[in-house]
Amino acid sequence: MGGVFAELVGQDQAVDVLRRAAAAAAEAVAGGRGTGMTHAWLFTGPPGSGRSNAARAFAAALLCDDALSADRGCGNCGACHQVEVGSHPDLTRVRPEGLSYGVRQTRDLVLKAAGAPTLGRWRIVLFEDADRVTEAAANALLKAIEEPPPRTVWLLCAPSPDDMIITIRSRCRVVTLRTPPAEAVARVLTERDGVPLDMALFAARAARGHIGRARRLALDEEVRRRRADVLSIPASLSGVGACVTAAERLVKTSTEEADAATAELNETETAELRKVYGEGSSGKGLNKGLVRGGAGALKELETLQKSRATRIKRDSLDLALLDLVAFYRDVLAVQFGAGVELANEDRRREIETMARGSSPEDTLRRTQAIMRCRERLAANVNPQIAVEAMTLALRSPGLA
Incomplete structure (x- = not known):
């Protein structure tokens, strides 16, 4: 598994679904039916499963300069690089910074998503932590998902389908991710970050498959110290x-x-x-x-x-x-x-x-x-x- 999907460790089934959808999207751009591609996706899975990473990889596959070739989401072209760093003109990436995401912010986002793609392929909204939307914001989002422009794609991320109102999740294609095996996470740490195998295995197990936290545990002594402080609590409760x-x-x-x-x-x-x-x-x-x-x-x-x-x-x-x-x-x-x-x-x-x-x-x-x-x-x-x-x-x- 290469290209933009390479770091989705242990998610072979989800990657297969996304690759086939990217192929269908390329077919639609070329004037075909594009069966298998839909305008709204919901990425779910436990913490550390890589929901936002999967959504970002899929966005890159849709916008890839080589999207009409067999290697959709090559990871090397200008478009893939722009998606990676968040600078692609047709990608809007949203992560609520506060406790919730309000209706005014959502309406502004919907207006932005309604525009035509700058480069003529897809306009993509990648909404991390979409479960943080308020009830009023969810209703505004629902209207946009119900009647989207023909080239707008919504990629929503939430821990579980149940974290989104039923009217939204029923209109999305759900991609379920799983916690990757510790061995697979350790392999990424050793190959990508040069972490010694023993430390990589420790970090992968301690992070319960969460690649980002495993990396911080492996590379930052202060993060390891804070974890040790937390795990010392059960034995310290003497009174x-x-x-x-x-x-x-x-x-x-x-x-x-x-x-x-x-x-x-x-x-x-x-x-x-x-x-x-x-x-x-x-x-x-x-x-x-x-x-x-x-x-x-x-x-x-x-x-x-x-x-x-x-x-x-x-x-x-x-x-x-x-x-x-x-x-x-x-x-x-x-x-x-x-x-x-x-x-x-x-x-x-x-x-x-x-x-x-x-x-x-x-x-x-x-x-x-x-x-x-x-x-x-x-x-x-x-x-x-x-x-x-x-x-x-x-x-x-x-x-x-």
């Missing part, structure tokens, strides 16, 4: 005070990660916007008037930045919770004597100790407590309160 301390540490870490991820970007965005509105310009009265005129835009940017920081904080916290779920999944596997690969093989001794000291029912209740915490966070419960309730339940699984 109520320890539970509260662990919750505070978990929430604080996610906040620090969000601050680190957004600080430089926020500063750059604010400086660029101030420059647009004339800050630093010469001329009597010019600087003050233009900056004052941009006060509304600056306030809107600050609101967006706060929403983005909140989303990153929650995403970071959710990733930590999923690490804990994987830990207890390993405990349960040991308790049942299942011959499966442990995600946390590097902590096998700790896992075996916990497996001996508790029952499978305890482990299941602890896992349920973590999932309940994730649900509460999604419902905007205060993170400190939600995580404290979880750590108390982890110590005494009868609590909820």
Whole structure:
């Protein structure tokens, strides 16, 4: 498997579907029937399965300069490169930066998608995290998908088909991706990034097949340290005070990660916007008037930045919770004597100790407590309160 689909590790079935659809699209461009190509696609799969990567690869295959040849999505032509870096004029890539994507933003996107392709082939909208659209935004999106222009293609990404309203998913062709095997992810890390095999296997297992996170684990010692801090929590819950301390540490870490991820970007965005509105310009009265005129835009940017920081904080916290779920999944596997690969093989001794000291029912209740915490966070419960309730339940699984 080469070209733009080469990095879709372990997704042979999905790649086959997308290759045949790209061939049908090329047939349609040439004036044929193009059976097998449709105007709306929904890419689904668990975290790390590569939903957005698959959608981007498909977009490249549709826009490839060699799209009429046998090697659609060659990965080498100008169009494929433009799709990769996000600069192709006929590709609009959207990723909600805040907690949700509103109706005004969606209507602007729909208007943009309605235009004819610049290069005469397809106009593509790649919508990552499409499950973040509000109800009103989903209805606006539905109208665009129901009656699209003839050369517009919508590529939506969401964890599950159920995360989209039924009227949207019923009008999309669903491509389901799976978690790639750890060995396949490790092979990519060794061949592409030069990671030693032992480290690559550790990172692939710990990341549960998520290629992006596996790469960060393999290459960044700080990421490994944060993971170790999270996985030390189960053994540290010796009392109520320890539970509260662990919750505070978990929430604080996610906040620090969000601050680190957004600080430089926020500063750059604010400086660029101030420059647009004339800050630093010469001329009597010019600087003050233009900056004052941009006060509304600056306030809107600050609101967006706060929403983005909140989303990153929650995403970071959710990733930590999923690490804990994987830990207890390993405990349960040991308790049942299942011959499966442990995600946390590097902590096998700790896992075996916990497996001996508790029952499978305890482990299941602890896992349920973590999932309940994730649900509460999604419902905007205060993170400190939600995580404290979880750590108390982890110590005494009868609590909820």
